[in-house]
Amino acid sequence: MDLSRIDLNLLVVLEAIYTEGGLTRAGERLNVTQPAVSHALGRLRNLLGDPLFVREGHGMVPTPFTRNLIGPLRQALRAMELTLNEAKRFDPGVSAQRFTLGCRDALELRVLPRLMYGLSESAPELEIATVSFRRRDIEADLFSGQLDLVTDSLLPRSRNIRHVHINTDPLVVMARKDHPALADGLDLEAYLEQRHILVSSRRTGQGMEDFELARGGLQRKVSLRCQHFFAASRVVRETDLLLTIPGRLAGLLNIDDAYALVPFPLDMPPQDVYLCWHANVDNDPANYWLRQQIIAVLEAV
Known part of the structure; x- marks a missing residue:
């Protein structure tokens, strides 16, 4: 392929469609109209001899050719962007990056x-x-x-x-105020007798505290798995579930002193x-x- 036949802006359009999944969103990202994006895509299809994207529902699904092309293309665009950026001083006061x-x-x-x-x-x-x-x-x-x-x-x-x-950040255990399990402190035995919340962005798998417990042949009872610590902290406030959480984050969530915070009852390296x-x-x-x-x-x- 002779590069002199290709307007480099067309490659930017292709990458935008791939990233945004549609012509309209790609146009919004590039500050051009949807017909302009559609026209650019048509030109690229003719030049490259491939449909590039197939419409599916409200989105655009890349063809195998596009999926193979997108990685090297992004690398090339990234290298060009960095080259241009290095030629000028970054000014955060005016940059819209x-x-x-x-x-x-x-x-x-x-x-x-x-x-x-x-x-x-x-x-x-x-x-x-x-x-x-x-x-x-x-x-x-x-x-x-x-x-x-x-x-x-x-x-x-x-x-x-x-x-x-x-x-x-060392781990701490968060519980509601006046939680009965914390009346005499929280040792490892009492910790394992309670039910717990595990916060993770993954669908399955253990938390770091579970890995540490497993090293000693121990396992806690997880009643709730959720994605965000804030949601987990609200559950803690209303239940007897315990939440194991980084200490500094626990301090931010405890601004109204609504929780009891105690050390994680197992010796393990801080996070x-x-x-x-x-x-x-x-x-x-x-x-x-x-x-x-x-x-x-x-x-x-």
């Missing part, structure tokens, strides 16, 4: 309030999106630019992933959290600037 952060529920509650308060003054046009992520996809998502940064409790193993330690990014943005001024903002926020809370 969008950053996507892979972030768990616990860190969202700690990071976002102070981060957005600071950005409202120093970078009012920036857009921040926090999204869920799968650990097995972290390297690919960071490499392709689907994610700009990730916060995770496991140290990344790939040499392509840069990281910095940003948080250490370490890392901020991760791909090596290809190590020197990107925009990514570096956002990393510094997040580190500063976590040092303050």
Whole structure:
């Protein structure tokens, strides 16, 4: 294929349709009309000799050709974007760049309030999106630019992933005030006799506290599995269920002193959290600037 025949803007349109799943949303992302996106897609179909997308319901499903193309295409677009960014100084005061952060529920509650308060003054046009992520996809998502940064409790193993330690937080147990199991303190035996809430974004699998218990041949009784600590804390307030939770997050949720907080009754290392990014943005001024903002926020809370 002779690149001189292809308008590079058409490739940007293809990537937008793939990411947004439809022509209208792709147009909104690119600030062009839906007919303009449709026209660009028609030109690409003729040039590449493939339908590229097939309409299914209200969305557009990529063909096998497009699925094979999208990874290298994103890498090329990302490299071009970084090259252009490096040619100019990043100015947060006027930039309207969008950053996507892979972030768990616990860190969202700690990071976002102070981060957005600071950005409202120093970078009012920036857009921040926090999204869920799968650990097995972290390297690919960071490499392709689907994610700009990730916060995770496991140290990344790939040499392509840069990281910095940003948080250490021991676990505590949250219970409603006057919970009978806490009358004489909460030892391991009493902890295991109670019923518990497990917070996880995954559909199945154990929490880190369960792994630690299992090392000693122990197992707790989980009555509720939910996705968010805030929802879990509201259940704790109304029931006798216990919630094992990072200590600093528990403090944020206990602003009205509605809960009893006691140490997790098993000796285990505190939870370490890392901020991760791909090596290809190590020197990107925009990514570096956002990393510094997040580190500063976590040092303050």
